[in-house]
Amino acid sequence: MHEIRDITIIGGGPTGLFASFYAGMRGATAQIVDTLPQLGGQLTALYPEKYIFDVAGFAKVLAKDLVHSLTEQTAQFHFPSFLGQHVTGLEEEDGHFVLVTDTDRFPTRSVVIAAGIGAFSPRRLPQQCADPWYGRGIFDNVADPEAFRGQKIVIIGGGDSAFDWAHQLRDRAAAVTLVHRSDKYRAHGATVGEVNAAVAAGRTTLLPFYELHEIIADGDRLSAIVVREVKTKETRTIEADCVLPMLGFISDIGPLAEWGLNLEKHEIVVNSLMETGRPGVYAAGDITSYPGKLKLIATGFAEAATAVNQAFHWIYPDKKVNPGHSSNMAVFGQKDD
Ligand SMILES: Cc1cc2nc3c(=O)[nH]c(=O)nc-3n(C[C@H](O)[C@H](O)[C@H](O)COP(=O)(O)OP(=O)(O)OC[C@H]3O[C@@H](n4cnc5c(N)ncnc54)[C@H](O)[C@@H]3O)c2cc1C
Structure with a gap:
């Protein structure tokens, strides 16, 4: 049994990595659990050597370099990542959740599902x-x-x-x-x-x-x-x-489909707060569905910010949803607002 964390993120793709950073920025504790042996989701597994041209701030960036930058950004908070761990179960005990993998149990106060197109393996x-x-x-x-x-x-x-x-x-x-x-x-x-x-x-x-x-x-x-x-x-x-x-790859959202979430095809239907319908469980990135959804890295980043801010406020109601501006935050050595 691991130490209880505020937010456990299922999936270490770009959305999950940014969610992890965001959790740290908010002062929450977090961890990532991913089936794959390395971080980066589709970027690492499917197209590490391809250039991406539509991530804000980069004229172009190799997929593997973007993963490196995201990993570096979240590394400042020293959260653990548990790789090669396929999440199969979501249980509730003693007032918190427990994410269950084939070999481990991860207690957590809230969950952000950033599972992309599901666990994928090469055909x-x-x-x-x-x-x-x-x-x-x-x-x-x-x-x-x-x-x-x-x-x-x-x-x-x-x-x-x-x-x-x-x-x-x-x-x-x-x-x-x-x-x-x-x-x-x-x-x-x-x-x-x-x-x-x-x-x-x-x-x-x-x-x-x-x-x-x-x-x-x-x-x-x-x-x-x-x-x-x-x-x-x-x-x-x-x-x-x-x-x-x-x-090509075979992908499968597998057991997530049995967690009582509102699903449409193989996606989790969320509202504008990234809520899944199950209190304390949020979703972000390619796995989500709502009118106008775009499956893009840029969208995943914004959804990760919303999901984490909502999860943080849900766990600690006295904390504001609105994070304020990072440019003023004490956590980065700046003068607090
Ligand atoms: C060839 C290609 C080119 C692309 N080019 C662009 C582009 O130029 N611009 C752009 O914006 N987007 C592009 N995309 C799309 C982009 O890669 C996705 O939108 C992005 O990867 C979604 O990020 P994510 O973190 O939500 O999901 P993913 O990257 O899919 O990561 C999800 C992670 O969750 C893990 N996971 C799933 N289920 C479980 C489970 N049960 N337990 C544990 N872990 C689990 C997976 O192993 C995976 O690592 C491209 C996609 C492809 C395939």
């Missing part, structure tokens, strides 16, 4: 021959592109991630082959154009209508894969050091 290759190679030749997450320098890479998929990585790894890799089971690509037209230009220049190989058939090993090391044409069943062997399946 795995359907071929069983791939299973033993995950983590040692097959990687569905590119945390550090430098790790693939000089390698012969096969990317499988036809969406944004597959094309983005084919484009971004090309200059680092010894060879890039993009394999997709059709010639219909869901990626952004500009990126498809860039990859096609690299194909025309002989710098990338594109194999439409192929799928993984077999993995070839050299001792413990993945050394090649066999791909098979979906109609003719003709096979080709491609030398490879690694395979990057980029097949």
Whole structure:
């Protein structure tokens, strides 16, 4: 059992990280609990190397750098983050909540659900021959592109991630082959154009209508894969050091759907106070739904501020909802209003 906190935030994406900072600014105690092994939500898991152009104050910022800045901003309050912990239950005991994960129990006076699109995991290759190679030749997450320098890479998929990585790894890799089971690509037209230009220049190989058939090993090391044409069943062997399946993500709000909250599809319906209908439980970010909702980082930040201010006032009614201006706050070494 952990120490009781004022606000426990489910989700360490941009919304949850900003909520954590905001809690500290208000003088509340907080903690983040997230299923993923690292902070940053979609930004870290889905597009760390992409530039974002619509976050206030940045002409452009890499997703991973924005996560770094958000983490640094909240780190000044020294709140703990519990990663690799999937929240499954919300219980009430002795006048407070307890968030339950597979292995832990987190007592808390209030909850801010910043669970985004839910807990997500990469869609795995359907071929069983791939299973033993995950983590040692097959990687569905590119945390550090430098790790693939000089390698012969096969990317499988036809969406944004597959094309983005084919484009971004090309200059680092010894060879890039993009394999997709059709010639219909869901990626952004500009990126498809860039990859096609690299194909025309002989710098990338594109194999439409192929799928993984077999993995070839050299001792413990993945050394090649066999791909098979979906109609003719003709096979080709491609030398490879690694395979990057980029097949999208499966997301699931899972047990949150059973907490008696007002749900619409897979989103939590909130009012303008970010209240969920269950007293003491607030929501913010991509997980929320209301008329005019925009699923954007900017919106998540504003909702996080509202949710935390409301939660703080709900726990401590003598504290104002309105935080005042940070530029005057003693917590930042400024003269208090
Ligand atoms: C490719 C791509 C490009 C994008 N580009 C932009 C852009 O340019 N500008 C923009 O504004 N937005 C962009 N977005 C959208 C933006 O990423 C989201 O709006 C933002 O990530 C939402 O933040 P969030 O914190 O609400 O949720 P998320 O980032 O989804 O984070 C939610 C976190 O909650 C965790 N979680 C969920 N359920 C549980 C549970 N039960 N227990 C524990 N943890 C849980 C998840 O693991 C996750 O880490 C883009 C999205 C994608 C996919």
